[in-house]
Amino acid sequence: MRHPYKFKITKKDPHSKARLGELHTPHGVIHTPIFMPVGTQATVKGMTPGQVTDTKAEVILANTYHLALRPGPKVIEEFGGLHNFMNWKKPILTDSGGFQVFSLSGMRKITEEGVTFRSHIDGSKIEFTPKKVIDLQLSFNSDIIMPLDICTEFPSPKKKVARELNITHTWEKEAFLYWQEKNVANWLFAIVQGGMHKDLRQESAEYLSSLDFPGYAIGGLSVGEPMEVLEEYIAYTAPLLPENKPKYVMGLGLPENLEFAIREGIDMFDCxxxxxxxxxxxxxxxxxxxxxxxxxxxxxxxxxxxxxxxxxxxxxxxxxxxxxxxxxxxxxxxxxxxxxxxxxxxxxxxxxxxxxxxxxx
Ligand SMILES: [Zn+2]
Structure with a gap:
């Protein structure tokens, strides 16, 4: 039997798409809408877990790319996962590292199978495949895991966005099927891409919705586009995603953007x-x-x-x-x-x- 991946919408605003929800994870309930502080290297920089808890944070983000390179999955596995390793008892979301592969590493080579790149730390050659990125995050025991994707740089010609979107979809499907086979309690979110092209965004949202992921993220925003464009694409993409699933805009967290996003029905943000x-x-x-x-x-x-x-x-x-x-x-x-x-x-x-x-x- 498939795990329930329970997301309960407890209240809806009759005047906008805003809603309150409860997202149930193996390390507790997240009350949405929620802002998630970022703890890239298994630490919210400069703060103890107790200090982070005192800010009323319910979930933090860590980064698969950084943690895979250093300290490496073996060390984290030795501790039974990230929660024990960093002494954070509440939920953790790890992003797939796709964004960092494309922004930090050198000598990238992308194929349908995955991406090979050079570590920005020691130059060693590393391969990320959709399955490997799932395995890494399961070894971290993250409550919410993300599939490998390509966050196409902005601006890019439409042809390039479309080509990379196709690869992203191939990777996400492979990740989804692999995760489904594993039958774990860790949530897997899809990541909608498609750059600043509405038809590609629609294609991506429709394709990924057909795969029935328990949650959905909108990626490739907050990448340097003007505020009106950011808002336009949140408003356009959010309603294309399944209503009964949590919706997360990746990398969004300026205070001035939050009200708009919440009114458009977005449940989760990080920055x-x-x-x-x-x-x-x-x-x-x-x-x-x-x-x-x-x-x-x-x-x-x-x-x-x-x-x-x-x-x-x-x-x-x-x-x-x-x-x-x-x-x-x-x-x-x-x-x-x-x-x-x-x-x-x-x-x-x-x-x-x-x-x-x-x-x-
Ligand atoms: Zn203060």
Whole structure:
């Protein structure tokens, strides 16, 4: 018998496509819509798992490409999976590494069978096939796994997008059948590609929907296209996916994009931005502005980053102190500002949920 892969929609907004849901995974329930912090190398950079939990994060992302190269699947398997290895008890989603193969590695060669490339760490030759990428993620015991795909660079000529989409579909079907054979509780999401071409997006959504994956992701967005194009393609692609399955836009997580996506029925988002900008001294302030803490005007400022913010950083430290830590290049600066930024995104999503879905009780 196939595992249930239970996704329960608990509430729908009568005025938009927004919905609340519960996604049941082997490591607990994820309450959607949800923002997922990124922990590429099995760590949300600069934060302990306890600090990540305190931001109310329910699921984090890790990266198959990075973890396959270092420390390698054998080490993680030795620990019985990523959860034990990194001491994170809640759900983990791993992306397939396709994006990193195409953005980080050298000497790529793509065939119907898979992709060979050179590691960006030591130059060694590595092959990723659809089956191998599933095996890697099952050895990590990720709650949600993603199939190998090609995230075609933007912009690209339509011919190239179409050619790579066909290969992506071949790979995804192979991954799906292999995963189905394994009959595991780990979820497998499909990834819709097709660049900025509506007919290709439609073809991809229809083809992948016919395969009955338990969840669906929209890939190849947030790759440098203008905001209107991003929104246009979310609005176009989301309704093409099965309504009763979770929908995830990969790489989307700017606070200003979240409300639109949630109203279009998107359930899951991830973005490296909150922690990445924190390490460069940028923090979210009211109105989704991003402000650099090293500004002179914060030198004597006793207020928290954001008034009313309930995060550990805002409850305990002033802008002046954070500015000092950052200017003095102290490690704690990145940690405290990452805590605030992730908390800010979690709260933004919660605020949108309340605004859209509690109004009509
Ligand atoms: Zn805060």
């Amino acid at each position: 490296v931005l909150p922690t990445r900008i924190a390490r460069h001294g940028q923090v979210f302030m009211a109105g989704h502005t991003r402000v650099n803490i090293k500004k002179e005007c914060f030198k004597y400022d006793k207020s928290p980053i954001q008034d009313g913010c309930l995060c550990y950083t805002c409850q305990n430290f002033s802008r002046a102190y954070l500015r000092h830590l950052f200017v003095a290049k102290e490690m704690l600066a990145g940690t405290l500002m990452s805590i605030h930024n992730i908390h800010y995104l979690m709260e933004t999503v919660n605020g949108i949920k309340k605004k859209i879905l509690d109004t009509y009780r």
